[in-house]
Amino acid sequence: MAYDTIEDALNLGVIELEPKETNDRIGFRQDGKRERDDYYKFTIDEESEFNLTLDNLEANANVQILDSDGSVLFRSNNPGRQAETINENLEPGDYFVRVLAVGRAQTDYRLSLSAAPKPIEEDDKAPGRSLGVLDSMSEPVVINDKIGFVRGDARDVNDFFNFSLNKDSDVSINLDQLTQNANIEILDADGETVLFQSMNPGRQEDSINGIFKAGDYVVRVFPHVAARTKYRLELKADEVLPPEELPGTQLGDLIGKEEPFVIVQDIGFGIGSQRNQRDFYTFEMSQDASFYAQMDELKAGANLLLHEYDPSRPKQLGSLLERVRAPGNRPRTISNFLEVGDYALVVGAQGRDRTDYRLELEAQINQSDYPTLGAAKDLGELGVRPINEKNNVGLLIGDRFRDQEDWFKFSISAEKNVDLVVDELRVNAANVEIYNSDGELIHKSERDGRNARKINDIFDPGDYYVRVFATGSGNTDYRLSLSAEEPISPVDIIDINALGESYSNFDNVGQAGSGVRNELDVYNFTLNDSSDINVTLDQFNQNINLELYQGFFDPDSRRGRPIAVSEERGRTPENIAEVLESGNYHLRVVPVGNAETRYRLAINSEVVGNGDGVVGVETTEVGSLDDRRNGEFKISDSIGFTDGGVRNSRDEYNFSLGVDSRLTLTLDELRMNANVAVFDSDGKMVMSGFNPGRADEFLNGELEAGDYQVQVFPVGAARTNYFLKMNAVPTEPKPPERPIVDPITGEDPDGTLETATDLGILDSNFKTPRDRIGFTEDGVRDLNDYYRFTLNEPQSLTILLDGMRQNADLELLNSDGRMIDSSNQGGNNTDIIAQNLDAGDYYLRVYPVGLAQTPYNVEFMF
Incomplete structure (x- = not known):
């Protein structure tokens, strides 16, 4: 009982070749307490092949070897009275033996410990066995061996190999054909400093691929814990070559080839400017045919792109026809119909990834319906009676086209x-x-x-x-x-009849034809009950307004006083929300000026009950935001629920601003779709948020001193809780107008196109360096960034403005500075412009919203 804890362990001293034995017993009671554990301490002076035996047992007992911290390194748990043995390699240091009774067993035992200095073989110590010089002229070096097994009285836990490189090389080292877990490391010439390692779990292959400088290196193969396994180690080295250039691998005419073209290659390897980031494969299609390309057997990410190609301009890619991106190592496939001509297939590295790949290309003349x-x-000729064609698209022809x-x-x-x-x-x-x-x-x-x-x-x-x-x-x-009929009536009348819970329609307004312009779209509808209606007019690209009138539209008398009007500027959505009695009504969609645009009209309607005042509307008097703490108002509430037969179809929050202020409003924590709008004292909508689904609403803008109302309303039959937060910060007085120069770019921030940053000709995806907008330096604020770019041919171009922390917007201008398109997303949401553009010069403008200060990126995608 004197050594039943690790602190009281019996010290056996240094263990050497001559065994040390001790006899004792375990599991018996002594002084009224059962003896369950005996601990022994011992020391190993040099790396040794250690042997422990526990025998002469009368009942079951087990044994463990612990390190100096008391953690279990090895154990033997044989059943019954079988002897327990442990044979392992131990490094120099202090260790403990724990003998423990199993269950209620009581037994005498004999403990024997011995240690023989481990014999040193060629590959047991670094630098190990020499593999000579690796280069691209020599065959790969392959070693078949095993690790973790007991050799004699010792366990083999390290195999070392060394090799040399005469020049910078792309080195690949693979450890495979494992039956249990083993790992590899690359060390420098001293055999101590680890440069690379691969420690995949289980029997997975371990690989190290990288660019190695000329010099000497050591490879270490070692088992995971107590694993024992055979292995195959392969090493090869290739000279680092410069990146491939067009025309790349020339495949000739793909038509008529009996077998597909197949190649195994790699991408993303190299160092610095020598990194191979693109492989090119150019080919010809002598006939219109189906084309198939598949890239697989990837170990990391890579892109596959198909371009037009002009052999007379061998160093330049043509228009991008198709790009295939996929996450991770999934196969990339292109299956399309190509006309007669020349093409280039590009395999591109994805970010910093590097990977092997297998590429297969094939072309086949087939009878797909109408492919070009x-x-x-x-x-x-089209007429009023529709011409109908039934077909299918996207089906495989054969097994791959x-x-x-x-x-x-x-x-x-x-x-x-x-x-x-x-x-x-x-x-x-x-x-x-x-x-x-x-x-x-x-x-x-x-x-x-x-x-x-x-x-x-x-x-x-x-x-x-x-x-x-x-x-x-x-x-x-x-x-x-397909059908066609004579255009266009000045007034397009759509009869909705009895309005249900929701109605939606896409249409056009403002078009002209045969000397007549569609100057008005009218929607007649009937309410059978008192209802709370919410009308949204959106998805237009030129300015149109929305009006609500009592009664059906009378073509002979267009005059009348509207019940409500929404007249937002530009492409801001129009909205009308009203509680109406049963009866007939109509909506008018009115183009502003020469506007001609497609649009969507959506109406949501909810029947409301009877009662005093405005039914279904809850009003909260917020008071002056200036007088509230930090100019802030917050509330958790719900919308769209029915109480006592009356549906809460709108919440109103009345507030005032004593001075000109910037209002920030968020509506979030939604479970279903709800929208928000801010109205001034004249009932005109000055801010709005109509994001779909459960997306948060975020409003940010400058308001003059005065009275305002926030309206929160559900979309359709939605019922949801919400959290509303408003914050008002007095705006700073505007600085005196004077000529200013952008201190960041050294250019005029007020919009002269002559100072735009010239991006040159865009012929592939391009991302500008990270920049920022809205910041003040030396008392001058950066208000505009302009970029000039050129398209040599018509392109379908998408432009992204992202990476923002605060709100900035985007405009696309033609060569005369006239706006083609713009994007005005709220907050730090990505702004997107997608246009089909002719060849020519264009300008891009990035500008902050209000007092925003933010970094940003601009990306062009073809």
Whole structure:
């Protein structure tokens, strides 16, 4: 009992070749207490092959070896009276033996310990066995061995190998064919400093790939804990080559080849400017045919891109036709129909990833329906009666080629309103476009799940082409319906009849044809009960207004006093929210000036009960935000729920501002869709948030001193809790106007295009260096950043403004400085402009919203 804890362990001293034995017993009671454990301390002077035996047992007992901290290193748990043995390699140091009774067993025992200095073999110590010089001229070095097994009276726990490099090399080292877990390390010439390591779990292959400087290196193979396994170690080195350039690997004509082209290569390897970031494969299609490319067997990320290519300009890529990105090591596939011509396939490194890859290319002449504009099916002259075509798109032809798109041709002999519908989709896997006779894209439908794709517009006389194409990796049946009729009535009247809970319609307003302009769209509707209606007019790209009137529209008398009007500027959504008695009403969509635009009109209606005052509306008097602590108001509430037969369809918060202030408002913690708007004392909407679903609403803008009202309202039948927060900060007085120079860029921030940063010709995806806007230096505030860029040919271009901490917006201008498009997302949300642009010069403007100060990035994507 004197050594039943590790602190009281019996010290056996240094263990050497001559065994040390001790006899004792375990599990018996002594002084009324049962003896469960005996501890012994011992010392190893040098790395040794250690042997422990516990025998002469009369009942079951087990044994453990612990390190100096008391952690279990090895154990023996044989059943019954079998002897316990432990044979392991131990490094110099102090250790403990623990003998323990199993269950209620009581037994005498004999403990024997011995240690023999471990014999040193060539590969047991660094630098180990020499593998000589590795270079690209020599075959890979392959070693088949084993690790972790007992050799004699000792366990083999290290295999060392050394090699040399005469020049900077791309080195690949693989450890595989494992039956249990083993790992590898690369050390410098002294065999001590670890440079690289691979420690994958279980029997997974371990690999080290990298650029190594010329010099000497050591490889260490070692087992994981008590693992014992055979292994295969392969080492190879290739000279670091400069990055590949166009025309790359020239494959010639893919048509008529009996076998697919297959190559195994790598991407992303190298060092500094010598890193191979792109591999090029150029080829010809001598006939229109289906094309298939697959990149697989990846160990990390890589991109696959298909470009047009002009052999007369061998160092330059043409237009990007398709880009395939996928996460991680998933295969990348392109399956499309290509016309006669030359092309370039590009394998690009993804970020800093480096990986091997297998690339397979094949072309096949097939009978897919109408794969190109030149092979389009001619539907003839369109009339009032729809022409219907049923087909499918996205299906595989054979086992790999895909029916990517179908083309149809139609004609109109006079200016007409053309109506196109693609419906009967099984899944969301197709979209539709219209091209003119020159092959230029002029219309593209909105993608909306499995809902029909629609295009409705005025077309000049001539020939046109419809492209129905697969999106994503899916396939679907579809029906194409085309018709044309005489345009355009000055007033387009849509009879909704009895208004239900919701109504939505996409339409156009402001178009002109045959000398007549559609100057007004009217929506007649009837309310059978007193209702709270919420009308949203959005998704337009030019300014239009919204008006609500009592009674149906009378074509002979357009005058009358509206019940409510929404007249936001530019592309800001229009909104009208009113509680109306039963009866007839109509809405007017009115283009402002020469506006001509597509739009969406959505109406949500909820029947309200009877009672005193305005039913279904809860009003809170906030008072002056200036007088509140930190100018802030916060409340948790709910909207859309019914209490006592009355639905709470709107919450109103009345507040005032004593001085000009910047108002920041958030509406969040939503479970269903709710929107928010701010109205001035005249009832005009001055700020609004109409984000879809449960997305948070964020409003930020400057307001003059005065009275205001915030309205929170559910969308459709939504019921949700919400958290509303308002904060008002007095605005600083404007600095006196004077000529200022941007201290950050050294350019005029007030908008002269002559000082724009010239990005040159954009012919591939491009990201500007990180910049910032809205900051003040030396008393001068940076208000605008301008960028100039050039397109050598028509492009479908997407421009992103992101990486912001506060709100900044984006404008796209033509070469004369006239705005083409803009994006005005709230807060630090990404601003996006997507346009089909002709060849020429363009400008981009980045500017802060209000007092915002933020860094940003601009990215151009083709």
